[in-house]
Amino acid sequence: MIMSQFEEYCTKFVQAVGNKEGAVSPSIVNSASFAYGTPQIAEGIFEGNVKKPLYSRMGNPTSARLESTMAQMDGGIGAVVTSSGMGAVSLAVMSIVSAGDEIISIGGLFGGTYALFSETLSRFGVQTHFFDVDALQDIEAAINEKTKIIFLESVGNPNMKLPDIQAIIDIANRYGIATMLDNTITPLSIKPLKLGIDIAIYSTTKIISGNASALGGCVVYRAIQDEDKFRSSRYQDLHKIIQKMGKGALIAIAKKRAMRDFGMSANAHASYQTMLGLETLPLRVERITQTVESVVKELDKQGLSINHPALHQHPHHQRYLKDFQNGCGTLFTIDMGSKEKAFEFLNTTKIATLTANIGDSRTLALHMASTIYRDFDEDTMDFLGITPGLIRISIGLENPQDIIKDFLASAR
Ligand SMILES: *Cc1c(COP(=O)(O)O)cnc(C)c1O
Numbered sequence: 276m277i278m279s280q281f282e283e284y285c286t287k288f289v290q291a292v293g294n295k296e297g298a299v300s301p302s303i304v305n306s307a308s309f310a311y312g313t314p315q316i317a318e319g320i321f322e323g324n325v326k327k328p329l330y331s332r333m334g335n336p337t338s339a340r341l342e343s344t345m346a347q348m349d350g351g352i353g354a355v356v357t358s359s360g361m362g363a364v365s366l367a368v369m370s371i372v373s374a375g376d377e378i379i380s381i382g383g384l385f386g387g388t389y390a391l392f393s394e395t396l397s398r399f400g401v402q403t404h405f406f407d408v409d410a411l412q413d414i415e416a417a418i419n420e421k422t423k424i425i426f427l428e429s430v431g432n433p434n435m436k437l438p439d440i441q442a443i444i445d446i447a448n449r450y451g452i453a454t455m456l457d458n459t460i461t462p463l464s465i466k467p468l469k470l471g472i473d474i475a476i477y478s479t480t481k482i483i484s485g486n487a488s489a490l491g492g493c494v495v496y497r498a499i500q501d502e503d504k505f506r507s508s509r510y511q512d513l514h515k516i517i518q519k520m521g522k523g524a525l526i527a528i529a530k531k532r533a534m535r536d537f538g539m540s541a542n543a544h545a546s547y548q549t550m551l552g553l554e555t556l557p558l559r560v561e562r563i564t565q566t567v568e569s570v571v572k573e574l575d576k577q578g579l580s581i582n583h584p585a586l587h588q589h590p591h592h593q594r595y596l597k598d599f600q601n602g603c604g605t606l607f608t609i610d611m612g613s614k615e616k617a618f619e620f621l622n623t624t625k626i627a628t629l630t631a632n633i634g635d636s637r638t639l640a641l642h643m644a645s646t647i648y649r650d651f652d653e654d655t656m657d658f659l660g661i662t663p664g665l666i667r668i669s670i671g672l673e674n675p676q677d678i679i680k681d682f683l684a685s686a687r
């Protein structure tokens with residue numbers, strides 16, 4: 276496994292989070308509101324000419340520090356942090372779409388995102404078409420003048436499918452449609468903006484924070500160019516903001532068309548905790564992705580039904596080797612064959628913590644059909660790859676041999 280890019284991130288994160296003068300740890304600015312001093316300054320802040328905090332729903336100094344580090348991490352022009360990963364998905368999507376628009380969604384999505392698209396947004400007149408990652412022809416055929424977003428995740432959770440991200444970007448660019456990638460596995464695995472994705476989305480709750488200490492999300496935006504898909508007639512209703520704000524317009528669009536009115540704002544304390552997580556992210560990702568590979572290979576060898584693209588029988592194994600050289604995150608699944616067997620495993624394991632989270636320092640496990648996916652009908656479960664015996668595992672920092680031993684004993 277090539278780890279050279281991680282060195283760059285190690286330096287970037289610790290240097291960005293710590294201060295060289297005064298308090299080394301970033302300060303937490305807990306104030307909800309900010310005093311302007313004079314009416315002239317107040318006017319300037321509201322005009323946007325004076326760069327001072329307006330009100331914490333619209334931006335907070337501690338969160339701004341995290342935003343700048345996250346934007347640097349992805350090579351974006353800026354970022355907006357949110358109260359949760361779902362807050363980030365909502366911010367990114369709702370700042371672009373209006374009633375009558377359509378979304379193309381690719382892959383087996385995170386449950387909350389699937390419900391947002393299939394239930395909530397459809398109540399507001401936004402229709403989503405869902406496709407398997409490899410249905411490229413159908414995806415292209417579904418594009419029409421109402422299509423505003425092509426949305427995908429860098430790795431299917433929990434179906435472990437890997438999209439051909441470049442092929443999907445090429446289709447989107449041919450028709451001038453905005454691409455959004457939920458890259459919760461972080462740019463240490465996949466670098467969305469470098470690949471040509473327009474908008475990168477993160478649940479920072481997961482591996483970025485890394486220890487269940489803070490709920491959070493983030494959307495990273497690229498700069499608007501002189502020739503840009505967002506300047507086409509498809510995105511007519513964004514043009515006023517783009518004309519006024521130029522390069523940084525996508526940030527203004529997110530704040531004015533979603534954050535201000537829906538209020539999914541991050542709080543300063545969570546942003547601070549998230550920065551502490553970022554400092555050690557490269558070390559944890561390196562450790563965990565190596566452990567994932569050794570655990571899945573050993574469990575597979577011992578005859579367990581394991582789903583992970585590092586295994587040669589996985590349909591996207593070649594894509595994994597080519598496009599995911601730094602691994603694809605913390606997850607894999609075990610199919611125990613039945614709910615009873617799955618429960619037996621979960622009642623026996625001493626290593627795994629049973630919880631709906633992923634990307635923690637600890638190894639986590641959850642039976643899918645009886646928890647997160649319990650409200651979905653059979654067809655949807657099928658599409659999302661949820662079988663009765665399916666357990667999702669998120670690998671942590673423990674000794675890989677301890678995990679293997681515990682899992683083999685629990686699967687007997
Ligand atoms: C967890 C998760 C989300 C939602 O994040 P929250 O912080 O729980 O709101 C979105 N996308 C992916 C891929 C996730 O794993």
